[in-house]
Amino acid sequence: MIVSAPEAVSAVEDGHTVLVGGFGMAGMPVELIDALIEHGAGDLTIVSNNAGNGDTGLAALxxxxxxxxxxxxxxxxxxxxxxxxxxxxxxxxxxVVPQGNLAERLRAAGAGIGAFFSPTGVGTPLAEGKESRVIDGREYLLEYPIRGDVALIRAHVADKMGNLVYRKTARNFGPVMATAAAVTIAQVSRIVEVGELDPEVVVTPAIYVNRLVQV
Amino acid sequence: MSLSREQMAEIVARDIPDGAYVNLGIGQPTMVADYLRPDSGVVLHTENGMLGMGRPAIGDEIDPDLTNAGKQPVTELPGASYFHHADSFAMMRGGHLDVCIMGAFQVSARGDLANWSTGAPDAIPAVGGAMDLAIGAKQVFVMMSLFAKDGKPKLVPECTYPLTGRACVSRVYTDVATFAVEPDGVRVVETFGITVDELITRVGIPLVPSPFD
Incomplete structure (x- = not known):
């Protein structure tokens, strides 16, 4: 469970879909991305709210x-x-995916939902090619899940089982991405003993987390 | 006299009901926060996962883990809460957010909104949360100048720019007039330094004068 960043990202293979948490730099798993660059996997599909800032992190990848x-x-x-x-x-x-559809498509993947009807994007250019249906008088578009091979997320504190607690708005996409990938890797600032996290405040239960990296 | 950006923000703030849950878009709508009465009970939502957002953070308050949708550092107010992105957008789509305030390139007489792309061939498409907000919030208020730099009205019979959402705008706050988009047409609520007749001539869509004019 607890590994180094290079060991953690060795799960990523050429051609993989990688979910990357963060909204701008808040919640961005920068050290994991740096390790992924070192690791060398290519031909990747990256799912993230933004497409990199400045010259570091996602932009460097x-x-x-x-x-x-x-x-x-x-x-x-x-x-x-x-x-x-x-x-x-x-x-x-x-x-380009509307932000709410992006979050919900990830959530659907993690929750075993085959597809869902969303009202977002109806009548816009992003509706092109999408199946639509009128339900109770309102038009919706059919949206499919986004599944990752690997998710790279940043949380605040983990226990040694992989239960996660986040910090402020750095939570953003972390909890949904953690559910949506075959392998979820979380970088955290601190790892505590099992039993030290109040079960009432755990946001991502350990069942969703495969590897932990302390940075 | 037409209104300054500050005066527009003040007028929008005045129309937000006490106790409303409100999302302020990036840019000019952010200024509305400066004119909300401290005792209004209005709670600000930011789509990156927070209710109870406070003013911009300064100095030692700056925390890279606490930002608004424009990625600027902000503060939290007592009673604030944090949640993940899927919950944040479920909150809008599910009809729990009372008002969202956004800028616009164009609004149509039916309340169609165009504010994410000019459709220019070399533009990089980027929509963020605008489409979700447009169809999710119970009321969408738009803040914009009524005329573009070339003098063309931005309140139009049909949007020529790509849509963000269909028939979603309820109010349009501009520098020269405030409009309400209603089932029977666009009503002029208030004018600033322009007559309704001048507005009708320059805007080119049917306008219903306010009963109080």
């Missing part, structure tokens, strides 16, 4: 040429020059 496709809600930011350059050069695929 993109710059290293390891990513074939990005699935995200908001790739364009003031400091997303790495993604912008790759996209304009036609060197990366992009699937």
């Amino acid at each position: 993109l710059a290293a040429g390891r990513v074939r496709k990005v699935v995200c809600s908001f790739p364009r930011q003031s400091d997303s020059w790495v993604f912008d350059g790759l996209y304009r050069a036609g060197q990366i695929e992009l699937e």
